[in-house]
Amino acid sequence: MIVHLVDGTYELFRYFLSPGAVFDRSTPPALRAVRGVVASILGMVEGGATHLGVATDHVIESFRNGLWPGYKTGEGMDPLLYAQFEPLEEALSALGVVVWPMVDFEADDALAAAAAVTAADARVEQVVICTPDKDLAQCVRGARVVQLDRRRGELRDEAGVLKKFGVMPASIPDWLALVGDSADGFPGLPGWGATSAATVLARYGHLERIPERAAEWDVSVRGAARLAATLAEQGEHARLFRTLATLRADAPIGTDVDALRWLGPRPSFAAWAERLGSPSLRDRAAKLAERERMES
Numbered sequence: 001m002i003v004h005l006v007d008g009t010y011e012l013f014r015y016f017l018s019p020g021a022v023f024d025r026s027t028p029p030a031l032r033a034v035r036g037v038v039a040s041i042l043g044m045v046e047g048g049a050t051h052l053g054v055a056t057d058h059v060i061e062s063f064r065n066g067l068w069p070g071y072k073t074g075e076g077m078d079p080l081l082y083a084q085f086e087p088l089e090e091a092l093s094a095l096g097v098v099v100w101p102m103v104d105f106e107a108d109d110a111l112a113a114a115a116a117v118t119a120a121d122a123r124v125e126q127v128v129i130c131t132p133d134k135d136l137a138q139c140v141r142g143a144r145v146v147q148l149d150r151r152r153g154e155l156r157d158e159a160g161v162l163k164k165f166g167v168m169p170a171s172i173p174d175w176l177a178l179v180g181d182s183a184d185g186f187p188g189l190p191g192w193g194a195t196s197a198a199t200v201l202a203r204y205g206h207l208e209r210i211p212e213r214a215a216e217w218d219v220s221v222r223g224a225a226r227l228a229a230t231l232a233e234q235g236e237h238a239r240l241f242r243t244l245a246t247l248r249a250d251a252p253i254g255t256d257v258d259a260l261r262w263l264g265p266r267p268s269f270a271a272w273a274e275r276l277g278s279p280s281l282r283d284r285a286a287k288l289a290e291r292e293r294m295e296s
Contacts (some may be wrong), residue, residue: 001050001051001123001124001125001127001257001294002049002050002051002116002124002125002126002127003051003053003118003128003257003260004044004049004051004052004053004128004130005014005053005054005055005111005114005118005127005128005129005130006041006044006052006054006055006117006130006131007054007055007111007129007130007131007133007136008037008054008055008056008057008088008089008092008099009055009057009085009107010035010038010043010109010131010132010133011036011037011040011054011276012033012037012056012081012084012085012088013033014036014086014151015032015033015035015036015037015040015122016036016078016081017034017035017175018036023190023273024277026277026278027036027204027276027277027278028277029080030080030083030084030087031084031087031276031277033088034084034087034088034091034276035276035277035278035281036057037280038088038092038095038272038276038281039278040070040093040150040275041054041095042095042284042288044139045075045262045288046288048173048286049262050261050262051261051262052097052098052256052260052262053097053098053100053114053231053253053255053260054092054097054098054099054100055099055100055102055107055108055110055114056085056088056089056099056100056101056102056107056112056227057085057102058085058086058089058102058103059079059101059102059103060072060073060074060082061073061074061103062102062103062104063104063105064106064184064244066090067240067243067244068185068186068240068241068244069188070185070186070187071184071185071244072183072184072185073185077081078105078240082090085101088099089101090148091269091275091276092271093266094265094266094268094269094271095265095269095272095285096261096262096263096265096269096285096289097265098255098260099264100114100158100253100255102251103210105248105251105252106226107200108131108135108136108247108248109131109247109248110253111129111131111136111139111247112136112138112247112248112249112251113248113249113250113251113252113253114253114255115127115129115145115249116139116249116252117255117256117257118257119141119144119145120139120261121256121257123257124185124257125144125146126143126146127144127145127146128143128146128147128148128155129145129146129147129148130148131147131148131149132147132149132151132152132154134165134176134181134238135172135174135176135181135184135245135247136247137156137161137164137165137169137172138170138172138173138245138246138247139169139247139249140156140157140158140160140161140169141158141169142157142158143157143158146160146222147160147161149269154237162189163178163277165194165198166194166195166198166199166201166202167197167198167201167202167213167293168202168205170205170206171201171202171205171206172245173242173245173246174193174205174206174207174242175197175198175201176188176196176241176242176245177207177233177238177239177241177242177244177245178192178196178197178201178207178243179192179193179197181244182205182253182257184244184245186241186244186245188230189234189237189238189240190230190231190234191223191226191227191230192227192230192231196221196223196227197224197234198221198279199220200217200219200221200227201220202219203217203218203219207235207238207239207242208229210228210231210264210291211228212231212232214227214228214229219255223232238251262288262290262292263289263292264285264286264292264293265285265286265289269282269285270282273285
């Protein structure tokens, strides 16, 4: 079996910002992004997905906000978007999809935890993490746990991560620590860029393995002396940023592979289809549920 793990927060943002949503008159503005995500998940099932789960940021802030004052918050988020998180969780649950609404942790942590749990099951052929978020690249393992950017249709296995970032998945948190992540609100170290960080980490793997003096580096990097001095001076910050970038595979999701199998919508989904201004969603789900019963 193939397991699909979906970043519901990213999907909600994507459909909220979709130009097509402006012209959708059948769905109330307060639910248009929800409708887009629900229809998309239903489309995945129509396309053959059998086991899937969706993670959301039920609360934008997490334990990471207590570690770094500049870490991302919900400040500045469009209230119309923010108000759709809970309806999304409810609508997807009514569809019969497992949802992980994260509070102290983040949606990315739930995806990392679910990837670890499902990849450990010998029945699982592949785990597909559906998000373009570079944080999740750290979860990729060979061709067994891969990352999919559904919007662009790009699938990245371990070789794909190396090609894109210049480092192996295990070094992604270290790479982010040096480069920074503006989306998550931490700056990285001054002077360190994507290329210099990739070059050094491709050789040494992790921050603590990088020699303190540039003269001891056996890779050629422009401005090596300055970069080494910055890392030595701001090593504490770098290690903190790595902690922020490291996903928590121990996040509480309470789910095994069998629980992720889609068996059909709940009775409450009919009402949700009406609220979303799309009764056809109900009909599509019912048809898929009948197909599932026939194949079981």
